[in-house]
Amino acid sequence: MVRARIVGTGAYVPERVITNYDLEKMVSTSDEWIVTRTGIRERRVVFPDQATSDLAVEASRRALEAAGVGAADLDLIIVATLTPDMWVPSTACVLQAKLGAKKAWGFDLNAACSGFVYGLWVVDQFIRAGGARRVLLVGAEVLSKIVDWEDRNTCVLFADGAGAVVIVPEDGERGLLGARMRSDGEGWRMVYMPGGGTAIPPSHESLDGRYHYLKMNGNELFKVAVRAMEEVARVVLADCGIRAEELDLFVPHQANLRIIQATAKRLNIPDEKIYVNIDRYGNTSAASVPLALDEAHRQALVRPGDLVLMDAFGGGLTWGAALVRW
Ligand SMILES: CC(C)(COP(=O)(O)OP(=O)(O)OC[C@H]1O[C@@H](n2cnc3c(N)ncnc32)[C@H](O)[C@@H]1OP(=O)(O)O)[C@@H](O)C(=O)NCCC(=O)NCCS
Numbered sequence: 001m002v003r004a005r006i007v008g009t010g011a012y013v014p015e016r017v018i019t020n021y022d023l024e025k026m027v028s029t030s031d032e033w034i035v036t037r038t039g040i041r042e043r044r045v046v047f048p049d050q051a052t053s054d055l056a057v058e059a060s061r062r063a064l065e066a067a068g069v070g071a072a073d074l075d076l077i078i079v080a081t082l083t084p085d086m087w088v089p090s091t092a093c094v095l096q097a098k099l100g101a102k103k104a105w106g107f108d109l110n111a112a113c114s115g116f117v118y119g120l121w122v123v124d125q126f127i128r129a130g131g132a133r134r135v136l137l138v139g140a141e142v143l144s145k146i147v148d149w150e151d152r153n154t155c156v157l158f159a160d161g162a163g164a165v166v167i168v169p170e171d172g173e174r175g176l177l178g179a180r181m182r183s184d185g186e187g188w189r190m191v192y193m194p195g196g197g198t199a200i201p202p203s204h205e206s207l208d209g210r211y212h213y214l215k216m217n218g219n220e221l222f223k224v225a226v227r228a229m230e231e232v233a234r235v236v237l238a239d240c241g242i243r244a245e246e247l248d249l250f251v252p253h254q255a256n257l258r259i260i261q262a263t264a265k266r267l268n269i270p271d272e273k274i275y276v277n278i279d280r281y282g283n284t285s286a287a288s289v290p291l292a293l294d295e296a297h298r299q300a301l302v303r304p305g306d307l308v309l310m311d312a313f314g315g316g317l318t319w320g321a322a323l324v325r326w
Contacts, residue, residue, distance in 0.1 A: 007067045059287075137164065148210060222258075249302055
């Protein structure tokens with residue numbers, strides 16, 4: 001049976017570090033509040049001249065090198081992002097040009113923080129249908145440019161980064177074993193950016209009204225996220241006939257340490273099998289799962305044959321889980 005297998009991972013975060021103590025000087029917050037409520041200690045933020053594709057290209061080069069695949073051999077590029085460089089063209093096309101991936105075609109995928117996991121499922125469809133053989137899947141975000149740095153409810157959470165994987169078809173037991181994606185549009189107001197699109201195009205009024213920044217109902221999201229991530233993970237494990245105890249590594253979206261721990265507890269996954277890096281990077285939305293996956297892989301926490309469960313939740317609402325045999 002042909003499966004989509006990840007054969008290389010890469011990640012990149014901007015050099016600039018913003019600690020909780022830096023934030024104490026900007027909004028009414030404290031390191032103690034942020035650490036106990038979210039698990040975040042510091043995050044990475046771009047310089048003004050850096051855009052999402054600048055982070056994506058570095059992560060992609062590292063993933064291609066790890067995979068031993070040349071950019072010229074890629075046939076599909078998907079960039080999961082909610083912070084594209086611009087409206088038109090897609091960040092995937094900008095990335096294609098920067099990489100020199102002349103034979104590829106590509107597009108952006110917006111499923112907010114679930115974008116990378118959605119992307120895995122999309123790539124799997126192309127691979128199994130024979131439509132693609134060398135795929136670059138990237139999750140990349142510059143959330144610092146759509147965060148309201150005067151709003152303590154959001155500015156302490158979101159940050160910038162990129163992660164990438166190279167995926168190829170392979171016959172056998174390794175690769176994507178199963179995945180399920182969900183969305184519930186009824187909840188779209190729980191996290192959204194009202195301005196800049198066709199609903200509220202840019203205007204002096206939209207700028208004055210701060211419509212070009214993320215708005216979030218964190219408390220509501222928290223409750224839904226834990227339930228949703230648990231449910232979809234359970235279904236994927238059942239689909240694949242795998243028990244939670246058999247998992248080698250759980251790589252959840254890094255939105256809040258308490259969400260991660262509550263979800264893992266409900267799934268009976270012990271702490272030592274959860275990969276956590278939210279303390280260093282905050283919530284990097286679509287970049288968070290591939291960034292964590294790359295770190296875990298480079299630390300040899302993922303070995304051939306290991307069962308790795310990825311699980312994400314985000315705006316839309318969207319959520320999904322994917323199980324891989326490494
Ligand atoms: C945002 C989040 C950290 C808030 O934690 P919480 O425990 O739910 O806290 P609450 O929202 O109930 O707020 C508690 C208090 O802290 C205050 N507060 C909020 N942000 C604060 C900050 N940065 N510093 C200090 N106090 C803060 C609130 O104003 C509130 O004060 P009040 O009780 O006087 O009204 C948490 O709800 C969360 O992580 N939600 C999910 C977010 C998410 O996943 N978003 C993206 C989708 S992927």
